[in-house]
Amino acid sequence: MARFSICIAALIGAVAVSACSTMDNGGTRQPGALSASEAEAAVAPSVPLMKEVTKRLSADDFEGRAPSTAVEPKVTEYIIGEFRKAGLQPGNQGKWLQEVPTVEITGDDFTPLTVKGAGETQSYAFGEQYVATSYRVAPKTQVKDSPLVFVGYGIVAPELGWNDYAGIDMHGKTAVILVNDPDYANETEDGLFKGRRMTYYGRWTYKFEEAARQGADAALIIHDTFPAAYGWNVVNSSWTGAQYYVQSPNDNADATKANGWVQKPVAEAILKASGHDLASLTKAAQASGFKPVPLGMTASFGFRNAIRRSTSHNVVGILPGTARPYEYVLYSAHWDHLGHCTPDATGDDICNGAVDNATGVGAITALADANRRHGGAQRSQVFIALTLEESGLLGSEYYAQNPIYPLNATVGGVNIDALLPGDRVRDYSMTGGDKSDLNDLFRTALREQGLREAPEDSPEKGHYYRSDHFSYAKLGVPMFDIGRGTDWMQGGTAAGEAAAKDYVENHYHAPSDEWSDDWNWAGLTQDLALYYRLGRMLADGDSWPNWRASDEFRGIRDADCARPGAPCGR
Known part of the structure; x- marks a missing residue:
């Protein structure tokens, strides 16, 4: 890892001038096109920030980040501070917080x-x-x-x-x-x-x-x-x-x-x-x-x-676009977890949620930092730390129903949930199958970074409809929801499947989902680079991805884009 970090650090200076210069086979400019090494160089300085945020959010004094409890202000104030340091501006009409009233x-x-x-x-x-x-x-x-x-x-x-x-x-x-x-x-x-x-x-x-x-x-x-x-x-x-x-x-x-x-x-x-x-x-x-x-x-x-009745909060920040600031790309991850839960054999009753989903908030904070470091994108980039995912996707549902930025001005985005420590992989999958034009961008990014597309595990279980991206998709906005595959560079699928099984069976929604200084960050760094690439494809592009013609959300998007003055209808 040390040798790898040195190699990608050497590329950082070149990335700033080469990030938007790659052409496809037909000579067409690919917005923000990056090779695997360039993408990882772009995010390398921000990986320590992701580690810091992940570790802090999963600390015991945050008590498992239960929303609408006495600890919530402490959690949201910390996220605001990190968003501010990453270069974001308050994203809700001069405020950082969006109230989410629940019952x-x-x-x-x-x-x-x-x-x-x-x-x-x-x-x-x-x-x-x-x-x-x-x-x-x-x-x-x-x-x-x-x-x-x-x-x-x-x-x-x-x-x-x-x-x-x-x-x-x-x-x-x-x-x-x-x-x-x-x-x-x-x-x-x-x-x-x-x-x-x-x-x-x-x-x-x-x-x-x-x-x-x-x-x-x-x-x-x-x-x-x-x-x-x-x-x-x-x-x-x-x-x-x-x-x-x-x-x-x-x-x-x-x-x-x-x-x-x-x-x-x-x-x-x-x-x-x-x-x-x-x-x-x-x-x-x-x-x-x-x-x-x-x-x-x-x-x-x-x-x-x-x-x-109670009220919780989404935390919202923005990097304004340089050319089309009134078109928006979303990056989201939920900050909440279960709080105090059933004690384990040691008496530990804090479900820290280090993987689920301190990693996600750490990732979007690091992505904000990486995008700021390498210059603003043409479109505005909105970063949202969502609440109440564990209670039924309520933070994202409220934002989608009460959007700060119009949904027909929102190009699409990426949602990040539960990034598992582990080795680099050879494959990634797109949750939900071939639903939208985002699948084409995903395949382009994989090809550029030397990765292959893996089939989604257990498509019959409808995982696409169980995470925060779905709240936006349901109202017409295409969202990336990708998953790192299990074909590890070291150990292959046997190692990758064993790690996934261990997390699900022994740590998911349990007090043992805790930070460890021994985490392998190779796969997490690879994730961050791919998310960065996908986001910049949207933020520096001029297309408006839509759903496939037969998809259940196509009619919703088409109707919204047909409204007078809708940016996505141009």
Whole structure:
């Protein structure tokens, strides 16, 4: 590592004059084009800053960085100080902080799920057979005698000619919905809904949102372990405690009254009583032209809600652009973690979150510093340390819904979450598959830096929809979410896979996710160089990357860019 650092340091002087001079094979200038050695030379002076920020944010006196607690001001003040030293200006109309108002809703006193019809009454216990919560900020939730309608996968995708709600008015009714999307069982990614790769239409968040848009009283997803990619134990643990949401002016009155899940055997019993068969209806729902099926039965259930409101903060800084300052590129990483958590065998109860995600905040701080060192980009670069990722991507959701910089003036960006110490690699993957023009830029950067593209691990699990970049993507802004591969330079895939497995099984969301002076920074340095390259491609370019024509977010971006005066529509 010492010899490697000396080599790249020698290149620093050359980078400032060569960073924008590389041509592609056709002679076209590639904005900010850098070889692997040039990219790492560009970020080399900033790597010590990334180390410093990562180490400090994961220290015990930050108590695991739980948002909306007494330690939050200490955390945000530290980040502001580092942003300022990196050369950023306050990014929220002269302020560093953006308030993120949230609400915590904890349900209790749950009644059984009671289903009536066909001359019989069925009753199902909360927790063991069904779970439910409410997005609405109200002291009591009551769904009473709501007609059940089987709506297949609950998808409305105009770009694919698909509408599972065709011909029915869902007001006052409860949608019964299949998990995942229609062609999830394919071995490949072939199919209208990308086969084995989950699309957003397969995510439970989408299904509840669409049910609300259709006016449904409630929505119940049928749990099935294989298409869900997790067991009922995960559903039960996730949906039986406090739930967190961004506060809205109408207290989410436009959401369904209740959203929940039922065990597969429960759904089978309900459908059998209604004269239907779950397997047959599932097969029918996988074909285009499916129509919703009223079941001739009603559902009733209810619970009380304990409500607590609080406010946390995103930290926002900006490097103004030199040529097109009113066009923006985002760099984001969440600063929050779990705070105090279940003690380990030594009694340590601080989940420090060194990897998750002190590394990410360290990275965007270092990227700000590197960009400032090598001269401002043509477009403005916005750096956001986000809050409440661990509570459901709420900091990024709030920014996307209340953007400081217009989304149709935002070119795209990179989100960084949980960079694992380890060796340099030969490969990187793009989470989400081939979704947008960013994939082309990613492949260009890999080619320039002598790397290869690896397939995403477990695309059926929908990882693209589980990190902060998704909040922007959902409203049309393409975002890079990349992952370092497991093919290590030293030890190959055996070493890389072992390191990833060790982190997930032994350190993820645990007190042992701590800083160590023994970390191998070779892979982290490689990450930083690639993120720098990708960001400069956007910030020094003049293109507006869009989603692929068949992507679920293409229509949203196109509509936003069609607004009068939208920069992305030029």
